[in-house]
Amino acid sequence: MxxxxxxxxxxxxxxxxxxxxxxxxxxxxxxxxxxxxxxxxxxxxxxxxxxxxxxxxxxxxxxxxxxxxxxxxxxxxxxxxxxxxxxxxxxxxxxxxxxxxxxxxxxxLAFEQVPGAGPEHGYTQSICTVDHAVKAHQAFQRLIEDPGPVLVGALPGASCFGPAYEYVLSLEYELRKRKIRDRVPITFVTPEPYIGHMGLGGVGDSKGLMEHQFREHGIKWICNAKVTEFTQDKASFEVINDDGSIKSQQQLPYHLAMFLPAFxxxxxxxxxxxxxxxxxxxxxxxxxxxxxxxxxxxxxxxxxxxxxxxxxxxxxxxxxxxxxxxxxxxxxxxxxxxxxxxxxxxxPTLSALCLADMGNTGMAFLAVPQNPPRNQNWTGSGRWVHWAKIGFEKYFFHKVKHGTSEPVYERVGMRMLGVSRLKPKG
Ligand SMILES: Cc1cc2nc3c(=O)[nH]c(=O)nc-3n(C[C@H](O)[C@H](O)[C@H](O)COP(=O)(O)OP(=O)(O)OC[C@H]3O[C@@H](n4cnc5c(N)ncnc54)[C@H](O)[C@@H]3O)c2cc1C
CATH class of the missing domain: 3.50.50.100 (FAD/NAD(P)-binding domain)
Known part of the structure; x- marks a missing residue:
């Protein structure tokens, strides 16, 4: 054997x-x-x-x-x-x-690339592992007791942006539910050249959709941001011009910061x-x-x-x-x-399907294939995304508990959209 x-x-x-x-x-x-x-x-x-x-x-x-x-x-x-x-x-x-x-x-997780980043040796929160997420929940509870500015985003070289969008919009929803949103200014700080780029060069109208969501929920954003350091309550970063020169150097205070690292x-x-x-x-x-x-x-x-x-x-x-x-x-x-x-x-077909939950609604992006030009380049939003996200979780746990080879993402997301995981042969 x-x-x-x-x-x-x-x-x-x-x-x-x-x-x-x-x-x-x-x-x-x-x-x-x-x-x-x-x-x-x-x-x-x-x-x-x-x-x-x-x-x-x-x-x-x-x-x-x-x-x-x-x-x-x-x-x-x-x-x-x-x-x-x-x-x-x-x-x-x-x-x-x-x-x-x-x-x-x-x-x-390459938190060491930015001094002061990360939950183990630094000051910022993460959701990349379950133990980081548990710590981030404690930080969220402290924020509820002592509201103040929040920074969310990604560090230079990051490749995973969907969870940062999901986190910031869900956090915003939780703060509104608790009626303390007015005491928490939120800023999204990202190396992406525009909101909704997501390392994918955008998907459909992801730029328009995300900007709309951020405007509607009062979330400010800063793009082309290269975070250089975190102290206990401040983030320092440079904003970079298209030619690579520094446009400005800025500092922002925070009570809670959640940044996804480079991998x-x-x-x-x-x-x-x-x-x-x-x-x-x-x-x-x-x-x-x-x-x-x-x-x-x-x-x-x-x-x-x-x-x-x-x-x-x-x-x-x-x-x-x-x-x-x-x-x-x-x-x-x-x-x-x-x-x-x-x-x-x-x-493999190497396509991307991202669902970003926003508390009680959400946004979906489909890029087939992931690299442009694409055969399908689609964005959608609505309450169904929140429920679909829960569906993926339940279905994936079912797959693991029962030890099956169910292609969960294809079954839930792709069958409906007519795209398969593997390329046809020949
Ligand atoms: C916060 C977050 C949310 C995400 N949400 C979505 C989503 O909603 N939808 C989506 O499609 N994708 C999502 N992704 C992207 C991606 O689907 C996940 O990161 C996924 O878990 C990646 O699967 P993986 O098997 O490559 O790595 P992982 O799931 O991280 O598994 C790798 C495992 O290998 C183990 N390992 C590492 N080194 C060794 C070693 N030397 N020996 C033995 N074991 C080792 C690690 O401990 C780890 O458990 C998300 C990513 C993040 C970070």
Missing amino acids: SKVIVVGAGLGGVSVAFELREKLSATVDIEVIHEGNEFNFVPSNPWVALGSRTREQVVLPITPIFDKHHIGFNSSGVKRIDTVHKQLTLGDGSQKDYDFLVICSGPK KGSPAIAEVPDLCNPKGFVKIDKYQRALAYPEIYAAGVCVAIAPIEETPVPVGAPKTGLMIESMTSAIVANIQSTLAEQPATTE
Whole structure:
């Protein structure tokens, strides 16, 4: 039997492990190596930060689920990859051999790039992990007791913007509900060249729609912002002109600041010779295979995708659920072909579907494919987005609890819109 090891049990890792089990359990032995014993549905973290979910509602103990489905599991993380001997060294000191390695290790959060950023060594909040979101909820409760200015946004080099929009609009809704909105000036500070760019060069009329929402909800914004430092109660940043020169240097006070960081690759992955780009993201071909190692595949936030366009302050391209599930399905099909001694031929469609909740309503963006020019370039808004977002959460937890290979994002979002995850062959 061939041995397939999956690194990381996040959105990408569980998808690939369950699909491998469903389609290839007769021919492969599957093991997942994760850091910790929990699966966290990351898209629900903004709700934890604002108190509409608890930590327990957005994580699942993953060991019994893998046990039940006869998938090997180790929670001590991958510390070293030896590509010559196809061997991993784990956090508990043990070693594992692999025939195929599927890397789904998500992002390492690069808060260290901006002094004072981040909830562990700095002053700002984050929603990127569930434990960050729990801390952010405590900060939100302090804000309710002592209202004052709020800053939300992203740091230079960030690639994930949807959750910042979702957080700021949901926060605004929560403050209005509590009738303290009048005591909380909110400013959105972003490296994007315009509101609604989202690392995607905009989607449909996302600029118009987002600006409209911000105006309607009294949220000020500052674009082309390069945050340089946070102190306990102040953010310093430069606003950059199109030619890269500094237009102005500014400082803004805050009681609460939530900023999404730039992402890098997980250290154990980033240090493998020739595997990654300088940021530590895995360089892959169109079949999700590592350029330097044909037996290594990668999916999710850990893969290298070039920025869509140059911007005055660098921003990256996002990797979202629909795209990730399309990558993991392509990987399973290509491992299957390789085992049958056929060439790998399955390509993911790499489209983006973003839903941004706004408390009781929301906005949706669909980019097919993600990189322009696109066949579909659509934005929508309404209460249905809020309910669809809850639908994704419930459906994804159902997938994980039952160990199925359900392509949740395709089923909920794409079937309706007539787009599939995988490219037609030939
Ligand atoms: C706050 C937030 C909200 C988002 N909301 C949405 C949304 O609504 N819709 C959408 O489509 N997308 C959303 N995304 C984008 C994306 O879908 C998620 O980031 C998703 O979780 C990425 O999946 P992943 O498997 O690549 O990484 P992750 O889910 O982060 O999983 C990676 C896992 O690998 C583990 N790992 C790392 N290094 C190692 C190692 N060396 N050994 C073993 N394990 C390791 C990590 O601990 C982690 O658990 C959101 C992103 C964020 C940050």
